Amino acid sequence: MEETKAAIERAVPGAVVTVIPNASPSGQHSLLIGEEHAVAIGTFLRDDAELALDFLSNVTGVDYLDKEIAEKVKVTRRVPKAVDGAEPNQVQMVEETVEETRKHTQPGYLEAVYHLYSVSKKHGPVVIRQRTANRSDQVELPSLTSVWRSAEFQEREVFDLFGIVFKGHPDLRRILMWDEFKDYPMRRDYVEPDDFEYEPTAHDQVLKRAQEHEGRV
C-alpha cells in the first residue's frame, strides 16, 4: 500500500492520498483519494506499466452516520458556595473540580469504494475510496467512468442507493428504483414503507413491527 501511495504521489503532483488501514484479518487496506485529482490518479493507476490496474470489478457505497461523542472532562471552576458559619447567607468563592460530560457531533459522510484488479499482471485488489464532505448537501464526487467504463452502471447504482452525485457521469439516473422514488434505500437512516401487514413466523424486529399492526386492517 505504501509503495502504491508513493507511486501515486510521484506521478500526480499535489495529490492527497491517505492509507486507511484495515484491522480485520483480511488486511485489505485502502487508499483515500482527494476530489481534485481523482481522475488523474485513476488514469495513472490504469496506465502505469507496473500497476496496470485495468479492471474495476466493484464500486460500492458506504454510509457513515453522524456520531455523537460524549467526553468526560474535569473542569476546575470557582463557584459561590454558602458557608455554614456564624453569619447566615455568607457567600464564599471556593474552587471546585467537577466532572462534566461534553457532547459534540462528529459529522458523518458518504464514501464510494472502488476495487481494482489487474488482468495482465494478475494482482489486486487495490481498494480506493472517495469521501464526501457530509451526508446532507455536499454529496458530489467526481465520476471515474472516463477511466474505467464499468463504473458507469455501478456509479448509477451507488447514486440510486446512497445518493452520491457523480460529476461527469454520462447518464446519471436511478437504476434499481423508479425515477420518482425519493429515498436512498441503503443509507443507515432509511425507513421502509409500512407494508408489513402480517408475518406468520415473526421474530425480533419483524415481530415488533407486526405487533404494531395487530388489530388494524
Place this chain on the structure above:
Amino acid sequence: MAVDENLKIELGKQGVFVTTIQELYNWGRRSSIWPMQFGLACCAIEMIATTMARYDLARFGSEVFRPSPRQADMMIISGTVTKKMAPQVVRLYNQMAEPKYVIAMGACAISGGPFKQGYNVLKGIDRYIPVDVHIPGCPPRPEALIQAFMTLQKKIDAQHLTGEDRPRHLDANAPGEFQVPEFGEHDLEPSSNAGVWQPPLVTIK
C-alpha cells in the same frame, strides 16, 4: 343438471355418449390453457424445465406459451415481483382476454418470499391481481407446477355457466381489469388493491 354416472356408463356401452353443455364447455377450456411467456426470476427456470422433455407440460394442454398477452389464457407469475415491475405485471394482466387465470408460482410471488424485507420487493402479487392457484416452494419442483396445473383444471371443471358463482367472463358486472399502481415517492400507490386483497388477520403473541 348433471347426468347420473351409472346411466352414462350404461349408455356408453351401447354407443351413446351423454353429456351436458357445461361439461363440454369446461372440458374444452381446461384442456387447452395456453400460458403467457412470463418468467421473472429463478422460478422461471423451473417453469421452463417443466415445459421441456422430462416433465412435459404440453401433455396437459399448454401446447404453446404465447408471447402476447392478448392470445394467452393464463399467466404464471414465476419469480420475485419487484415494485418497479409490478405496474407492468398488472398492465399485462389487464391486457389478457377473459377467461384468464393466474398461478402464483413460488414463495416470492405468493408473499415476497425470502426477499420480503427488500426495499424493492412487492410482498405478493395477489395484492393487485386475483390469483387462482398458489404453489409454495423455492422454487417449486416441476411436479408441483404440474400439480398446480391440474388443480386449476379441476377448478375450471367445477365452474358453473349460470348462477351466482359463474366465472368472471360470463358475468357482465364483474371487473376484468384491475387498477395499475403508480410510482409514488416512497412506495407504490396504492400499496395494495383493497378490492382484491385484504391482509389476513394473524394474531401474534
